[in-house]
Amino acid sequence: MKNVVHITANSRLSRFLKQQLLADQWQGKTVVKTPEVMTWSQWWMQWQQAILLRGELPLEELPHKTLSAFEAQLVWEQLLEEKLQQQPELALLNQTATAKQLYQAWCFFAEYFPAPVFDDIFITEEVRLFLDLKTAYLAELEKHHWVDAVLQQQQQLAHLKTIGHLPESFQLHGFDELSPFMKQWIKIVEAHGSEVYQVNDDSQATAKQQRLYSALNPQDEIQQIALWCAEQLKQQSETKPLHAIRIAIVAPNLAEVQQSLSWTLDEVLYQQFGQALPLKPARHTLYNISLGTPLAQTPIVKNALQTLSFAMMPDKPLTYADWSSWLTSPYTLGSLVQRQKSDVRCRRLQWASFKWPNLLKAIQLKDTEKDRIRLPKPLMKTLEKAAEAPQLTSLSLSQFITQAEKQLQEFRWAESSKERALSSIEMQQKETFLEALAAFAQLNMTQIKQPVSVWLGLLKRYLNETVHQPQTQGLVPIQIMGTLEAGGQAFDALWVMGLTDEAWPRPPNPNPFLPMALQRAQGVPRADALRELDYAKQITLRLVKSSPEVVWSYPQQLDDRVALPSPLLKLDELKTAQTYDPKPYQSLANQLWAQGQPLEWVEDIRGPEVPLGTRVPGGSGILTAQNKCPLMAFMDYRLGARQQLEEVEEGMRSNHLGTLVHAVLEAFWRQVRTQHNLLDMDEKAVSELVLQLLEDAMAPLTHQFDAHYLSLEQHRIHQLILEWLVLERNRPNFKVVAFEETHTPTIGGIEFNLKIDRVDEVFDTETGELSRLILDYKTGKASVGDLLKEPIEAPQLAVYLHAYHEAVAGLGYGILHSDDGVKFNTLISDEGVMLKDRSQQVFAKLAAKEGGDFDGMNWSDFLQALRDEVSELAAQIQQGQAEMTFRKETDLNYAASLLALRLPEVIAQMGEQGLMDEESVE
Incomplete structure (x- = not known):
């Protein structure tokens, strides 16, 4: 029996072929020899190890190092940077991407182009740049006695010519085309007397049943594929065990459809086979996707990179979004629930950009239970230790790796805990990351010292180019793969999707640093459209013979444009394809809806009552909301609903402005107390006092905002408050008797927590006695006229x-608006209580107006009517009244529960019943 080595185009085919060969050999035998099945690169590695062990290849002939593709690109990037320093006119937008293309050009050049190929070709600036850098690149490799992948391949081919010991026969599987290096290898192997046989599917028959589906859009195409897979799985499982079933989905644009395809398959396979949905831990699926994910894009590795960035660069400013994603990640140290609670409270600080050690200091200063932020103790201690550790400005690669490993251990990154154990996939990703970190330590950069930020950037690039494919436990019946991975395999049923003229054949993508004409002449991959058409045709003909049943499909619509079918669908071998009849698709949500009980409409407008004597949340805010919309x-x-996560925004929020104004004016009047004392102060003294109070109030913001930005905001608020105090000077005599005073009145049987911004003692000209003026500071728009409406629209003031x-002589607003200026807007009993201007409503004049709404009403009765309206609202809250009614749609714009209110449905229902007017929907 001949010694045969099977060479496959990819690892997936190696696994399939080995299983197939073993199954064939086991028939009627108790002992069989394991077939030698491997990829071409694996065979080269095995061959070189063998000749080294036999002493046929002296060690001194080996290079000091074989560069990985990533290392080679770094060398090209370094040479490119040196070139740009010499010739600034060659400035490039993205050196990394350009270096990658230059390295690709070198790989093509070394394999596809004979040496004197450029003699009669016009050299463009791009080609000249490549040739110059190629010379420098080869000199750099020779200087260090390095080789890269293509140079190693050339050396191996040279060694193979003089060293034999080859198997009798090679069989090549799944190769749609042979590269120049492989063609050279075949010649050398045959010269040594070995046979090379390329296994193809010419002997296989074209699929017995072919169908073509013109989908409406990609979603429709994917839904039909999922239903087809379930149908095939049912049919095949009647005659085969699950591990022997081979159903395949092949897509030329697999990366684009992977997510939606997985989602739809999960739904269909759950409905028909009970496959666990994605959120279930340690689930087993009936399908496998060949496309891996860049390691840097996996959540567990993202967390590792964030941890390293925080720990090794504590002085680097970060956004709150970055901090929040790290803090609430399942892979961060400490109790997840406690970290989530900390995130809620940290958001209230509104630190959009900051250095995290400053946040730790702010957390430690929070001494009240209401404001205290409690990070898990192990996390707090680890962060404090990292913040205090000395920071190295420049590190070697080995120092960086040592520090990185140390910090990951200190932060106990991605350790399983009592709350949550890592899944099998997460464990694989963690192990792959640690292996990648060890491989990164072997880069040819051992003598270079760089800042941590540069090393972290390089590590992230390295991880982005390290593709991770989780190992599936056991054999699964449904395989999802790209066109190349399907080579050489046989399937029970096959669906080839996404066959638009844009996706199949692939569009050409020639390398810009090599002459286009030469790329076409030498058959370089992706060089021109004709080559891609021939290549795609070859793969299509191979696919049509890989299964007895094949479905071809393409979407007719892509986003906002019409899509055309691939020209390859007109091949003679596909002309027998019948039209595929689509099946009705039902999403999981629709299925559960259909299985539910028929809806019974019940008008439920009353929630549970608030127990008498209980304090309601929200203070005066709940009264305003009840007045606008009880629900x-x-x-x-x-x-x-108002307890949802706060959005952290760039810049100072409007409520920050209100908080600062309240704080400064409270502190100011605590010192000054009376208008008489204010008048005794000159403008300079007032300005200096306000400025000092404002600086004190803004001190906590220095860690949160840029100093220049705070200076501008300080100047703006300072001028606003000075303009306000000018108004205060011109008022009738007053004395401030209460500042930010808290009251807890019981109204309608329930308790409210109220904070009144300010109460002045004034002279009431109507009664001739001292009385009270209640003021509410506003930095937005407000109108005391809302107290005069029926029903009132300002219960937060009336309460x-x-x-x-x-005795109360008046109430209203002190408005300090950045755009509209400053003014008092009050409702007062009589003239003389406040300034005489249009912003003040004098009730005595309203009561004196014959036929008016308040004709003949006295001030005290009016105030009692306001109290009664507030009591009625409070009683509604206590009784649980929660009907969906509102006067204006705009009243609901800022509802935290806006989505739950289902406003469009309500408006439609009210419109059908004739209950909506034009004013309501303005």
Whole structure:
């Protein structure tokens, strides 16, 4: 029996072929020899190890190092940078991408082009740049006694000519074309007397059943594929065990459809076979996807890179989004629930960009239970240790790797815990990352010292080029792969998808640093459209013979454009294809909906009552919400929709402006107290005091915002408050008697927590006695006229009257608006209480107006009517009234529960019943 070595085009085919050969040999035998099946690169590695062990290849002939593709690209990038320094006119937008193309050009040149090929060719600037850098690249490799992949291949072919010991026969499987290096290898092997036989599918019959499906769009195509897979699986499982079934989906654009294809298959296979859905840990699927994922894009490795960045560069500013994703990751140290709670509270700080050691200091300063942020103790200690550790400005590669491994251990990165154990896939990704980190340590950069940021950038690039494919446990019946991976395999049923004229054949993509004409002449991959058409035709003809049943498909619509079928669908071998009849598709959501009980419409407008004496959340805010829309109040406050995660925004938020204005004016009047004292101060003294108070109030923001930005904001707010104090000077005499005062009145049987910004003691000209003026600071728009409407639209202001039952001469707003300026907007009992301008509503004048809404009403009765309206709203809240009614659609714009309110459906239903007017939907 001949000694045969089977050489395959890829590892997937190696596994399939080995299983097939073993199955054939086991028939009627108890002992069989394991067939030698491997890829071409694996055979070269095995051959070189063998001749080294036999002493046929002296060690001194081996290079000091064989560069990986990543290392070779780094050399090209370094040479390119030196070239650009010499010739600035060659400035490039992306040196990394250009270096990658230059290395590709070198690989093509070394394999496809004979030496004197450029003699009669016009040399462009791009080709000249490549030739210059090629000379420098070869000199650099010779200097260090290095080789790269193509040079190693040339050396191996040279050694193969003089060294024999080859098997009697080679069989090549799955090769749609042979590269120049492989053709040289075949000649040398045959010269040594070995046979080389290229296994092809010429002897196989064309598929007995072919069908063609013109899908409406990619979604329709994928849905039909999922249904077809389930149908085939049912049919095949009647005659074969699950591990022997081979159903395949082949896509030329696999990366584009991978996610949606996985999602749809998960739904269909769950419905028909009970396959676990993606969120279930340690699930087993009935399908496998050949396309791997760049290691740097896996969540567990993203967390590792974030951990290294935080730990090794604590002085680097980061966004809150980065901090939040790291803090709430399942791979970060400490209790996940506690970290999530910390994230909620950290968001309230509104630090959009910061250095994390500054955040730790701010956390430690939070001394009240309401504001305290508790990170898990192990995480807090580890962060504190990292923040205090001395930072090295420049490290060698070995120092960087040592520090990286140390920090990952310190932060106990991706360790299984009581809360959660790593899944099989996560364990594989973790192990692959650690292996990649060890391989990164072997780069040819041992003598270079660079900042941590540069090393981390290189590590991320390296991990982006390291593709990880999780190992599937056992054999699965459905294989999803690209066109190249399907080579040489046989299937029970095959669906080839995505066959538009844009995707198949692939568009040409010649290398810009080699002459186009020569690339076409030498048959360089992706050189021109004709070559790609021939190559795609060869693969298509191979696929049509790989299964007794083949379905071809393409979408008719791609995004906003019409898609045309691939010209290869018109091949003679495909003309017998019948039209594929689509099956009705039902999503998992629709299936569950259909299986549910028929809907019974019940009008439910009342939630559970609030127990008497209980404090309701939201203070005056819940009254405002109840007045606008009872259901919004119930959802936002009683169900807690307003407790959702805060968005952290760049720049100072509008509520920060309000907080600063409140803080400065409170501190100012605590010192000044009366208008008399204000008038005794000159403008300079007032300005200096306001500036000092503003600096104190803004001090916590220095870690959060840029100093120049804070300076501009400080100047703006300073001028706004000074303009406000000019108004205060011109008022009738007053004294500030309460600042940010808290009250907890019981209204309608429930308790409210109220904070009144300010209460002044003023002289009421109507009664001739001292009275109270209640003021609410606003940095946005507000109108005291809302108190005069029926029903009132400012219950948040009227509720303050429940805190003051004694004489009240007026209430209203102190408005400090950046665009509209400053003004008092108050409702007062009579003239003389406040400034005389159009912004003040004098109730005495309203009551004196015959036929008006308040004709003949006295001030005290009006105030009591406001209290009664607030009591009615409070009673509604206590009783659980939560009907979906509103006066204006705009009143719901800022509802935290806006999606849950299902406003479009409500508007449609109310419109059908004639309950909507034009004013409501403005």
